[in-house]
Amino acid sequence: MNAKVEIYTMSMIWNPDTDQVLLMNRPGRKGFPGYIAPGGKVDFPESIVDGAIREVREETGLHVKQILYKGLDEFCDPEQGLRYMVFNYLVTSYEGELLTDPPEGELKWVSLQKALELPMQDWFAERFPRFFDAGTFERSVIWEKSSGQTLQETFKTYRDEARGMQIE
Template sequence: MSQNITYKIYTMCMVQNGSKVLLMNRPDSKGLPGYIAPGGKVEFPESIVNGAIREVREETGLVVNDIIYKGLQEWCEPSTGLRYMVFNYLATSWEGELLQDPPEGELLWVDIQDALKLPMQDWFRERFPLFFEEGTFEHSDVWDREADLVLDSTRRKYRDKALEIGM
């Protein structure tokens, strides 16, 4: 029996300035309340990285220059056929000024060491340190929405082997 599969593709981009990162405090009315990095839905047919760059610009006013792919976070719901994918990036340089009245929530530069003390969604709290580790990550959960139960979980970290052998 075949099932209709729906793919939802999103991005998240952590903007880093030395020991600080830019987070936004999303209000309850926007969903996913608490502190989170900029990001959102990738529009068809834009590339995933261009979607990340656009989302940072729309939500913060900054245009990121140096952007590094950090990893994939995904959730699959077998009962609904939904695969929700978030491609994660780290930006370490940008141009522009922060928006005075950002659309998604108040913007705050916060020290990386203090960020996890802020209120945030559990999935973002788990992912946060991975932006600053060497290499990339892959997190995948198969989730039973009705039972609110994770049926299967994959956690992987990848290092760049070419760097290890001096290439």
């Protein structure tokens, strides 16, 4: 079967000085309503990290100075022949001013400790702490859209690669 592959990014923007993250309150008409980190589809043939940087600029107005790869969320639906990949990043340095009328939803700086109290999709709440965990992660889910059922899930974390990979 020829699978269709869709590649997306998600970038958590973190201000280490204030320990706040920038989230957007995405309206229901845009899909995935509630608070979420900026991100979107990677345009062919741009690199994945360039797509992440572009999405941050388009959705927030900020220009990324430092970005760290955090991990991959992958969802496969055999019925549709679809592999949906989301590359996750942590932005730790940026410059510029926030957009006054952002295209994807209202932007809000929130303390890291209070962020999970905001209304958000369950899958984003689950992913949120992974942006701040040491190392990187990889999650793969095989599911059926028609039944909404997860058929298989694999989750790995990779830590301290400099001294030898440890898989958990």
